Amino acid sequence: MRPILxxxxERSLTQIKFNAExxxxxxxxxxxxxxxWYSHNGERLGTYEGNNGTVWTVDVDHETRFLVSGSADNTLRLWSVATGKCxxxxxxPTAVKRVAFNEDATQVVCITEQRMGFQCAIRVFDINRREGEESNQSExxxxxxxxxxxxATVCAFTLLPNVIITGHESGKVALFNVKTGEEINNNERAHSDVVTDLQLSKDRTYCVTSSKDKAARIHDIKTLLVVKTFTTETPLNSAALAPNRPYVLLGGGQEAMNVTTTSLRQGKFETRFWHKVYEEEVGRVKGHFGPINTIAIHPAGTSYASGGEDGFVRVHHFDDSYFNAQPYGAVEIED
Structure with missing residues (x-):
């Protein structure tokens, strides 16, 4: 698997995201x-410029028409994917730490930071998708x-109308009704430290979370019960679910400020592949010179990308051996 670099x-990656195709x-x-970027060959297609601070988070809609970004300059921005125009x-009042579209991209949810006397806030905005009126959004x-x-540190829309799932600094995972702001359900002990990433399965019935407590967990979205746990010996920054294959990809590594004191081997800067069902580690991919901050998997499961503290994105297209492997032994599982 030769990576495309x-x-x-110029600085560390905060989030990467494939579009629906x-x-x-x-x-x-x-x-x-x-x-x-074009994901098949790593060619840069363009840039979206205009933010005056760290861009913490991005999401792209199902039609690859709109892009939303959240930034440390205290803004949420809506971009045209095709033209690059904001x-x-x-x-x-404070930085936007996470953004996410709902399934049909008619709404976007964002989390703003708890800072300078302002509480952490969750806001949901309607997106006007009518042709020619894209710049006419409600303030x-x-x-x-x-x-x-x-x-809250991470969030995503569930399949239930007006219900979002959130991960928190304390390690809890919760379901909120955005209309009332009421917490419908929670799992206070989902993690014992800050939740760093939350990614949904294709059908949005379960999700995987990663945490600084060195574990990733799969949760049932309705009940928030922990279904599977993957325990490592390094703080995790990101976790992603491979479609069509029973694998979970985990990325993390020792904090960047302590990196100079450790060798690459000890720093654990590899992408780790874990078996989703058996909860066993099945492989690792090296490459980054610092912690891995974000992982994304191609929607068809043919490749994955990782973004690191070292400022590089590495795209790996899976070899034939990945598809020929029999993850359940000799049993053939029908998708």
Missing amino acids: LQGH GDLLFSCSKDHVINV LYTWEF EPRHFFNPIGSK
């Missing part, structure tokens, strides 16, 4: 820039609430 950022890969970093900017959120207790 994408060199388009998987032909484009979006990356954002602490250097204020969002890049878009269509609309929402401004807040006010459709829903707004402050999650009680520990501040």
Whole structure:
């Protein structure tokens, strides 16, 4: 698996995301820039410029028409994927740490930071998708609430209308009704440290979370019960679910500020493949010179990408041996 190295950022990566077809890969970093690449050959297609701070998070809609980004300059921005134009900017008192579209991209949810006397807030905005009116968005959120207790770090829409799933600084995972701001359900002990990433399965019935407590867990979205646990010996920053294959990809590594004191081997800067059912580690891929901050998998499961503290995105296209392997032994599982 020879990686394609994408060199388009000067500082560490914060999030990477494939579009629904998987032909484009979006990356954002602490250097204020969002890049878009062709995923098959790593050619840079363009950049989205205009943020004045670290871009913490991006999401792209199912039609690859709109892109949303959240940044340390306290803005949520809506971009046209095709033209690179910023269509609309929402401004807040604090930084935007996470953004996510709902399934049909008619709404976007964002989490703003708890800072300078402001509470952590979750806002949901309606997205006007009418042709020619893309710049005409409503300034006010459709829903707004402050999650009680520990501040939220990650979020995503579930299949239930008006229900989002959140991961928190305390390690809890919760379901909120965005209309009322009420916490419908929670698992206080999902993790014992901050939840760093949350990615949904293709059918949105379960999700995987990673945490600084060195574990990743699969949760049933309805009940929030922990179904599977993958325990490593390094803090985790990202976890992704491989479609069509029973694997979970985990990335992390020792904190960047302590990296100079450890060798690459000890730093554990590999992407780890774990068997989703048997909870066993089945492989590792090396390459980054620092912690892996974000992992994304191609929607068809043919490749994956990782973004690191070293400022590089590495795209790996899986070899034939990956597809020929029999993850359940001699049993053939029908998709």
